[in-house]
């Protein structure tokens with residue numbers, strides 16, 4: 001309905017504008033013509049760009065990095081679905097989060113419970129199988145946990161260890177009682193203190209990992225790219241490729257389609273096709289932007305997420321800095337040229353009036 | 354062969370052989386343009402400038418582009434955009450230029466309609482201009498296909514599909530155009546050929562022809578005044594430039610054109626650097642995938658109005674399906690501007706606002722085209738579909754009623 005009003009408003013506006021401008025004889029004629037054209041062009045631009053985007057891509061709530069389940073519950077209630085289970089789950093998570101973890105105790109628990117499948121190279125737990133074999137035996141290549149404690153939110157990690165499917169928000173792919181079982185088992189049988197300890201250990205271990213090596217004399221751009229790449233590899237590359245950076249997905253396409261029912265796209269140009277805003281919102285919780293998508297919520301904290309998006313920019317729009325540096329120079333040059341052109345025209349036309 | 358004296362200067366040397374002096378007079382210093390013109394008369398020169406930019410940047414892009422469905426996308430988005438020095442700049446200028454050239458074409462066209470510059474001796478200017486419009490449309494469409502993104506593919510699919518609506522030969526025609534049963538490699542390579550060879554060559558010829566058609570009737574002026582060019586140019590040549598109604602093409606007219614072009618270039622390069630999403634649709638940065646239809650398919654902004662006319666008829670009327678009605682309306686919309694000089698039965702050559710009937714018609718048409726453009730992008734569901742239908746019928750109605758309205762106007766103004 002709103003759109004209809006806009007359509008009518010356009011017609012009326014055009015007519016009124018034209019009448020008003022034709023009466024303002026004290027304004028120079030060319031200025032009046034120019035203002036009509038600027039308004040008309042501006043209006044049409046507004047119509048097929050911002051307005052059309054607004055109509056075609058309804059706004060969703062901004063990304064939230066609390067990972068306290070509030071938005072999940074609201075979404076369920078909004079859809080008129082039963083949210084009791086979700087409420088109970090996230091209440092448990094909040095309880096666990098109150099425990100102060102012990103990294104030393106956590107180390108033993110992780111060694112006993114996680115490293116059979118997960119590597120953690122920085123702590124001396126090597127990868128036991130090739131990526132392809134791991135994908136074949138588990139359904140998906142398990143992530144290395146070296147920097148997990150730095151890129152994933154603490155609350156999210158607690159929720160994830162307790163119940164991966166709920167934390168990832170992919171209950172539609174792995175329904176309770178369905179015949180597909182998520183590769184990583186839930187650990188909600190563990191004591192809250194134990195879970196808190198494991199998370200404390202992950203975070204402690206991550207803080208000891210030193211910055212990725214870069215070659216001697218690397219530029220600031222290259223250093224930041226290397227730092228961001230590490231995060232991107234941990235967070236995204238198990239499923240996604242980044243061809244323009246020579247990065248292949250760790251899990252084979254075949255395993256992926258069994259795991260999540262879709263083959264994840266190459267992300268090389270996603271910064272251009274989706275844009276900053278969309279990516280932030282989408283990564284934060286894919287279901288909110290694209291209900292039913294196979295992509296799980298990965299639980300990146302705010303910093304890690306912005307590193308991921310920055311990396312996508314550094315690969316997909318690698319000339320951004322160059323573009324932004326050159327822009328002002330070209331515009332200044334053209335402005336000066338325009339001033340000279342104006343002066344020359346006035347000189348020539350002085351005799352004509 | 355005639356005797357040639359030894360030339361005393363380089364200028365003379367050329368003059369002997371090419372008659373440069375006389376030629377410059379005819380083409381530049383004694384080619385007369387009316388003085389009562391505003392900056393809208395610089396749009397033609399601006400179009401020439403944009404066309405040049407497109408050709409130059411296009412030549413650079415051509416050095417790295419690969420017309421092959423497996424390589425096209427990466428050759429543009431990786432090789433040109435990220436590897437080649439300033440490749441991104443050439444692509445941005447080319448992409449934004451292609452979009453902006455249509456903005457200026459529309460301003461140029463509607464200037465001509467507003468001032469009545471298509472009649473009383475100026476019909477050939479109008480016709481050659483429309484030829485340019487058709488050629489530019491084909492050039493824009495074929496170029497849009499080249500990056501082989503999702504929008505490239507699906508626009509190609511939808512537009513070639515339109516030809517399927519032509520009775521009897523439609524089905525075969527679509528296959529003939531595509532070179533395959535679906536949009537495929539053969540389609541890409543042939544549209545590549547059209548985009549970089551055939552259409553540009555014809556375009557250059559058509560621009561030359563457009564200029565030729567301007568020569569005898571001369572361009573129109575702000576008041577639609579007809580005057581004696583011989584008398585006015587004699588005044589000018591005698592030194593009374595201030596009282597003459599004409600100016601010389603060079604340097605008088607072109608100095609103003611250069612000014613307009615230079616000012617416009619500031620705006621143009623602002624778009625190139627900072628705001629090019631409108632010309633390079635984000636969806637087109639997804640690689641073409643024939644198995645995955647994008648959520649919304651829409652053409653570039655400059656085709657939206659005619660696309661909306663195509664979609665406007667979505668239900669059956671009198672036993673004719675909505676699809677066929679849409680196609681007929683679309684065909685009508687494509688052709689009708691061509692015959693505008695003969696639909697306008699009023700002899701008045703005046704700015705629209707001074708014409709008692711035409712002024713309503715003109716501004717209604719503008720408003721209708723705006724509604725069509727804006728709704729052409731939105732999904733045609735619910736109320737949008739009815740707005741589209743209403744605006745499409747209005748479009749048809751406006752053109753059908755034009756001969757009658759202008760006949761009335763002709764009576765009102767007494768045949769002048």
Ligand code: HEM
Nearest residue numbers: 394396397398400401462465470479482483485486572573
């Ligand atoms: C790239 C395409 C085009 C180029 C390079 C071009 C160039 C020009 C130039 C240099 C002029 C003389 C100065 C001026 O009035 O601007 C002119 C005039 C004109 N053009 Fe175009 N034009 C193009 C497309 C068109 C189109 C699409 C139409 C409309 C169908 C059109 C219709 C006219 C008319 C009617 C005039 C005469 C204006 C008058 O008498 O005041 N042109 N064009």
